Amino acid sequence: MSILGTRVVRTEDPVFLTRGATYTDDLTDERLTGALHLTLVRSPVAHATITSIDTAEALASPGVVAVVTGADLDLDPALLFPGANKSMTRPFLATERVRFVGEPVAAVLSEELYQGEDAAELVDVDYDPLPVVIDPLVAVNDETLLFPEAGTNIAAAYDYDGEPDPGFFDGCEVVVTRDLVNQRLAAAPLETRAASAFWEGDKLTAYISNQNAQGGRDEIAGWLGIDKDKVHVILPDVGGGFGAKIGSDPEFAIVAWLARQQGRPVRWNESRSENMTGMVQGRAQRQTITIGGTREGKVTHYRLDVTQDAGAYPRLGTFLPMFTRMMAPGTYDIPNVESRARVVVTNTTSIAAYRGAGRPEATAAIERAMDLFAAEIGKDPAEVRKLNVVSPDKFPFQTKGGVEYDSGEYAKAIDLALAESGYEGLRAEQKARRERGDVRQMGIGVSSYVEITGGGAFAEDASVEVHPDGSVTVLTGTSPHGQGHATAWAMLASEHLGIGLDKITVKHGDTELIPNGGGTMGSRSLQTGGIAVHQAAGELVDLAKQRAADLLEASVDDLEVDTDTASITVRGVPGSKHVTFAELAAAEQLKVDTTWDGKKATFPFGAHVCVVEVDTESGKVTVEKIIAVDDAGPILNPLLCEGQRHGGIAQGIAQALLEEVVYDDEGQPLTGTFADYGIPSAAELPSFDLVEMTTPTPVNPMGYKGIGEAGTIGSTPATQSAVVDALSHLGIRHIDMPLTPLRVWEAIQTASEGVTK
Amino acid sequence: MKVQISVNGEDTSADVEPRLLLAHYLREQVGLKATNIGCDTTSCGACTVLLDGEAVKSCTLLAVQAEGQSVTTMEGLEGASEGQPTHPVTAAFRAEHGLQCGFCTPGMVMSAVSLISHDDDLDERKVREGLEGNLCRCTGYHNIVRAVLVAAGKDPDAEQKAEAESDALRTAPGFSRGESAEEARA
Numbered sequence: 001m002s003i004l005g006t007r008v009v010r011t012e013d014p015v016f017l018t019r020g021a022t023y024t025d026d027l028t029d030e031r032l033t034g035a036l037h038l039t040l041v042r043s044p045v046a047h048a049t050i051t052s053i054d055t056a057e058a059l060a061s062p063g064v065v066a067v068v069t070g071a072d073l074d075l076d077p078a079l080l081f082p083g084a085n086k087s088m089t090r091p092f093l094a095t096e097r098v099r100f101v102g103e104p105v106a107a108v109l110s111e112e113l114y115q116g117e118d119a120a121e122l123v124d125v126d127y128d129p130l131p132v133v134i135d136p137l138v139a140v141n142d143e144t145l146l147f148p149e150a151g152t153n154i155a156a157a158y159d160y161d162g163e164p165d166p167g168f169f170d171g172c173e174v175v176v177t178r179d180l181v182n183q184r185l186a187a188a189p190l191e192t193r194a195a196s197a198f199w200e201g202d203k204l205t206a207y208i209s210n211q212n213a214q215g216g217r218d219e220i221a222g223w224l225g226i227d228k229d230k231v232h233v234i235l236p237d238v239g240g241g242f243g244a245k246i247g248s249d250p251e252f253a254i255v256a257w258l259a260r261q262q263g264r265p266v267r268w269n270e271s272r273s274e275n276m277t278g279m280v281q282g283r284a285q286r287q288t289i290t291i292g293g294t295r296e297g298k299v300t301h302y303r304l305d306v307t308q309d310a311g312a313y314p315r316l317g318t319f320l321p322m323f324t325r326m327m328a329p330g331t332y333d334i335p336n337v338e339s340r341a342r343v344v345v346t347n348t349t350s351i352a353a354y355r356g357a358g359r360p361e362a363t364a365a366i367e368r369a370m371d372l373f374a375a376e377i378g379k380d381p382a383e384v385r386k387l388n389v390v391s392p393d394k395f396p397f398q399t400k401g402g403v404e405y406d407s408g409e410y411a412k413a414i415d416l417a418l419a420e421s422g423y424e425g426l427r428a429e430q431k432a433r434r435e436r437g438d439v440r441q442m443g444i445g446v447s448s449y450v451e452i453t454g455g456g457a458f459a460e461d462a463s464v465e466v467h468p469d470g471s472v473t474v475l476t477g478t479s480p481h482g483q484g485h486a487t488a489w490a491m492l493a494s495e496h497l498g499i500g501l502d503k504i505t506v507k508h509g510d511t512e513l514i515p516n517g518g519g520t521m522g523s524r525s526l527q528t529g530g531i532a533v534h535q536a537a538g539e540l541v542d543l544a545k546q547r548a549a550d551l552l553e554a555s556v557d558d559l560e561v562d563t564d565t566a567s568i569t570v571r572g573v574p575g576s577k578h579v580t581f582a583e584l585a586a587a588e589q590l591k592v593d594t595t596w597d598g599k600k601a602t603f604p605f606g607a608h609v610c611v612v613e614v615d616t617e618s619g620k621v622t623v624e625k626i627i628a629v630d631d632a633g634p635i636l637n638p639l640l641c642e643g644q645r646h647g648g649i650a651q652g653i654a655q656a657l658l659e660e661v662v663y664d665d666e667g668q669p670l671t672g673t674f675a676d677y678g679i680p681s682a683a684e685l686p687s688f689d690l691v692e693m694t695t696p697t698p699v700n701p702m703g704y705k706g707i708g709e710a711g712t713i714g715s716t717p718a719t720q721s722a723v724v725d726a727l728s729h730l731g732i733r734h735i736d737m738p739l740t741p742l743r744v745w746e747a748i749q750t751a752s753e754g755v756t757k
Numbered sequence: 758m759k760v761q762i763s764v765n766g767e768d769t770s771a772d773v774e775p776r777l778l779l780a781h782y783l784r785e786q787v788g789l790k791a792t793n794i795g796c797d798t799t800s801c802g803a804c805t806v807l808l809d810g811e812a813v814k815s816c817t818l819l820a821v822q823a824e825g826q827s828v829t830t831m832e833g834l835e836g837a838s839e840g841q842p843t844h845p846v847t848a849a850f851r852a853e854h855g856l857q858c859g860f861c862t863p864g865m866v867m868s869a870v871s872l873i874s875h876d877d878d879l880d881e882r883k884v885r886e887g888l889e890g891n892l893c894r895c896t897g898y899h900n901i902v903r904a905v906l907v908a909a910g911k912d913p914d915a916e917q918k919a920e921a922e923s924d925a926l927r928t929a930p931g932f933s934r935g936e937s938a939e940e941a942r943a
Contacts, residue, residue, distance in 0.1 A: 010854065013851045014841060016856060018836065019790075020791025020832070026784075114777075189860075190861050191795070191858070192795070237858075240857075240860060650899075674798050679892050679894070681889045681890070681891070682886075682889060682893075683885045688899050
């Protein structure tokens with residue numbers, strides 16, 4: 001029986017559940033002995049000129065070894081995203097100007113952690129305030145410039161060089177337009193950012209908490225101006241990333257530079273308060289949607305206009321609206337689609353990838369548009385969706401977003417979600433409650449989604465080696481941070497070799513072991529790194545057969561793997577001679593290095609239904625039920641897959657109802673700790689109902705698509721729609737996220753005063 | 758100041774600053790790194806340990822406040838010293854896939870141990886409320902809640918089964934929420 005598709009518990013868990021994982025702050029590497037603690041002094045103001053920095057008192061503080069400012073640091077300011085306006089570089093420690101609260105201004109090195117925190121308080125920085133711009137729709141006017149030398153706040157623009165065609169919607173029977181906010185979110189991995197670094201001669205070793213060792217190495221080397229062969233990056237266990245730990249962080253370069261300058265190892269582990277301002281954040285889009293079509297419900301035209309807040313220094317957020325534009329039409333076969341986007345800097349924390357990275361924003365927009373359109377023509381939102389989705393016979397489907405969807409059955413996913421939810425019964429109950437005028441109203445939200453996984457990075461290296469003792473080492477360029485690759489990749493190798501999971505070790509996140517790799521992001525790992533392991537194990541079997549042919553005096557074509565004994569045998573000859581993989585490995589190294597290059601992304605899809613109860617007196621929303629139909633092709637390990645979906649769904653609900661990074665007009669973060677930022681606990685969430693569909697992709701031999709971000713993409717619009725649906729009889733058509741009790745209550749009050757939204 | 762604290766049954770002592778947090782004492786002085794620190798505001802619960810059997814957030818307590826008391830961390834649970842999650846809670850977390858990145862896990866496990874020891878009639882709602890002080894960004898809590906129910910000897914699917922029954926009733930004509938199932942049957 002194949003191990004693939006079975007619920008294998010994680011091989012990594014015994015360590016995690018006994019002595020705990022080894023995160024960057026838990027390292028026992030002897031070369032880190034005596035490491036200095038780095039404490040960063042961060043700007044308390046959002047936009048200012050630095051007039052002076054006095055470090056004397058801090059330097060005299062107990063245990064302090066050095067206090068370093070930007071003037072001491074010989075690192076050139078870096079452009080943190082290559083596609084952004086070239087003038088928008090970031091100094092590693094601010095020298096002349098600060099552009100967001102949390103920007104590092106000075107570095108304190110101390111023998112002990114608490115000493116550094118004490119001394120950081122004593123660094124005296126004088127700031128001369130500058131006007132602050134927080135709202136991206138104000139920043140585009142260029143009245144307050146963050147980078148005067150750039151002459152603009154626009155970091156990048158895509159098809160934003162003129163006004164769109166005013167006649168685009170001519171001929172539509174119905175046109176609906178709406179401004180939307182896709183709010184800024186904090187990634188908030190429970191492990192904050194951390195790094196430890198030391199030098200041996202001219203060679204740097206850096207442990208970082210990150211999703212991509214190789215990308216981190218390249219960036220750190222580039223920032224330090226040294227050859228990447230001189231940089232060894234290791235990712236220990238990583239306590240969550242969610243996209244925000246892709247690549248590298250400027251702080252890592254500071255740690256490495258200080259370790260070189262001091263000739264001593266340096267450790268850095270930021271506080272949560274630093275993390276909430278210093279770590280990249282996600283989403284932060286303002287959107288205008290316009291949708292047009294027939295009174296019968298056929299959507300013929302869709303336009304999406306995106307203003308992406310980049311934060312103070314453009315990072316991966318510069319690219320996010322590209323994904324949003326790519327996925328703009330969602331699951332729908334809309335003949336006319338246009339979109340444009342601009343990316344603008346503001347005096348806030350930088351924006352980068354976070355859980356879906358541009359795709360949830362696209363889905364939220366088109367799904368809101370579908371609901372608004374359905375409401376306008378007075379039809380059921382689920383029916384309008386089904387009328388417009390791409391039909392199964394059209395795949396591969398060239399979309400108006402400029403990508404090719406590989407495979408899908410979108411209407412079937414909607415039907416499954418509706419059936420599982422008991423949709424008709426729910427609508428009947430909703431009607432009854434409305435007729436009774438219940439205080440607690442029910443809402444039902446339906447979403448249909450498709451996402452791109454493995455977008456833009458399709459190749460991955462893998463290596464499989466069998467050792468003479470029968471154990472196996474798998475090397476992969478992907479870097480798990482909770483996804484369970486150690487188990488999943490071992491399953492893929494075991495399937496080919498018949499060697500037990502207990503004998504298979506999966507290694508990742510080390511640039512000396514695996515020099516090339518793309519890391520774990522964009523739900524790409526299984527379809528790239530996993531397929532590479534599958535391919536490597538297959539090639540290893542081929543190699544083993546070639547070697548076994550002589551020993552067994554048989555043609556290679558007559559040989560097969562006996563997975564019960566992890567050996568090569570002659571087909572159809574019971575009891576014949578056989579040779580085990582271990583024996584072959586004892587004779588000669590048995591190892592295969594390979595590269596998988598799928599060349600194409602895949603497009604998992606699904607449909608979610610969310611049922612909420614809204615207390616119309618308080619505005620409180622309770623999620624009663626969420627049904628998630630997700631199709632990521634065949635499932636390697638249902639246990640891991642369900643876990644990924646659960647986490648995504650929770651985050652999707654959290655964005656819809658709770659989470660938002662908020663700044664005041666002066667650029668002060670009002671959500672700078674977990675006490676202010678609304679992460680849901682177990683008490684705020686229900687259990688989830690999962691339904692599977694399996695539509696394999698033709699773009700790789702196993703049919704695998706990605707699953708990591710699906711839950712987030714599908715559940716956010718379903719939840720938002722459900723709340724609006726609960727209040728639609730009051731004339732409410734839209735409420736911006738997060739739909740907090742206050743926002744919902746205000747919407748109800750406004751509606752009851754006769755002003756519909 | 759000198760403190761003496763029993764940690765996982767072993768006597769430990771050190772001369773510490775009065776302001777040293779218990780979490781830092783455990784991690785840096787005793788060298789037990791399973792207990793993690795995830796926030797500054799006692800919100801995330803990653804640092805939860807047992808103090809004389811009661812769940813506490815060790816980033817909110819000073820080491821000197823634990824003077825003379827007994828602390829249990831995840832490393833002190835049954836099977837941990839042999840590297841095997843054989844304690845009912847750790848075993849259930851593994852079986853139910855109640856962890857992903859693992860950072861919240863030691864705190865979550867210790868909260869669960871405390872919760873189970875204080876209530877022998879747990880259900881899903883009580884577990885969810887009992888874990889309110891422990892945040893997780895990976896799992897969506899679904900499997901954590903299941904794991905705690907399994908460890909408590911409860912069938913995690915029991916409520917789902919009951920709910921399915923009530924759903925069937927709910928969609929029956931004349932039934933609406935707010936009535937009990939008995940009323941609806943009547």
